[in-house]
Amino acid sequence: MSNHERNKKMLLELLKQPDNSRCADCGAPDPDWASYKLGVFVCLTCSGIHRSLYSRVKSIKLDFWEDEHVEFMKSNGNASAQAMYEKAVPVYYYRPQENDCVVLREQWIRAKYEREEFTGETKYPPLSYTTGFYEGMLWKKGKENTQFLKRKFVLSEREFTLTYYNKENESKGPKAVISIKDLNVTFQPEKIGHPHGMQITYQDFDHIRNLYVYHESPEEIVTWYNAIRAARYAYLKTAYPTGSNEELIPKITRNYLKEGYMEKTGPLQKEPFKKRWFILDSQNRKLFYFKGQLLKPTSGIKDELPRGVSTAD
Ligand SMILES: [Zn+2]
Structure with missing residues (x-):
């Protein structure tokens, strides 16, 4: 048996291990790509994101594998990478699934391996979504036209509110103070027509209202998403003090069916x-x-x- 065949056979054996039988980043079944920099088995879509970051990515079935890279995969794998890079993921932090949009997957992969946000080491300054307060500008779709306008948003976990202002300064007071209580947030890139398009849905008396926003920076929009999720989680902990994380986490935000x-x-x-x-x-x-x-x-x-x-x- 040639090295090529033997190595491929060894990799296919590694894929049979339960932790390697799902994509390390989105959980898609039967990944057939791998990063030989990080030692993880990933799906085709996530492999494209890894490749764009550092290029050391190969197909298990189509590419030729060197002995040393196979050895590296053998001594690492999804379980050991998870133990290191997902050691301290906040419970409210959104873990993308196989059908999620690119911005969520890409930022998860970058947060995990590139910025090493979840390795359990204390960060200075603390990560924005962990502080209970976040403010900044978002492009918000106007009510009467398709134009997006820059608006200031302020998220307060202490008040359980998301506030936005009509002008770039706060002198005229807030345009809306939205309660975190009935708020939902989802990524809707196709609907909004921007790869970072995010929909904020909330209850305003008897009415359901939607805000359509985006930020040019993929990191910034996903930070907003997880900051809102952190505030939602804090609210749910207050509203349902005896609720377990298993019960509360699916209630933080939801994708529409x-x-x-x-x-x-x-x-x-x-x-x-x-x-x-x-x-x-x-x-x-x-x-x-x-x-x-x-x-x-x-x-x-x-x-x-x-x-x-x-x-x-
Ligand atoms: Zn994946």
Whole structure:
């Protein structure tokens, strides 16, 4: 047997170990790429991110492997990398899954291996999302047009609020003070039309409202996401003091089960069918519909109100 064949066989054996049978970074099953710098087995998508950072990435099946690199994979692997690089991941920190967008995966990989944020060593200054307070500028979509405007946002874990201002200074007071209590945040790059597009959904009396924001910096937008998650987690700990992490973590933020256009008619079924944007939310099993995907107003008023709210069952 040639070295080439023998090495490939050894790598395929390593992939059978339970920890190596899922991507080290997103958990996708049957990874067939590997980083021989870090000694981790990863999926095709995550391998592309690793390659862009330091290039020492190979396909298990297609590439030729040197003996020393196979030995390195053998003495490392996903379990030992996890023990080192994920030693101290905050419970609220979002771990991307196989269907998540690029910005979430890329920042997770960078935070883990490049910035070594989770190795358990104390950082100075402390990482922004761990301090309970965060402020900065975000591009926010205007209500009446598709233009994004720079707005100041302030997150306070002590007050359990997310505040934003209409002007770049705070002299006119806040435009909105949003309670963390009913807030959800998800990445929606395609819907918003920006790779870092993030949707903030909240309850305002009887209405569901959405804010569409992004930041040019991928690190900054993911910091915002995890800072909001940290505040949500702190809120849930206060609201449900006996709740276990297992119960609370899925409640921090949630991705919607399904979103898309459907045609609907009125209750009497006499009205013509109209195109509406529907969102199915696992929380309270609600189905919402809006006039448009980004709630672009057709009448110019009440553009952020949902057109209807009904339970999904
Ligand atoms: Zn992956």
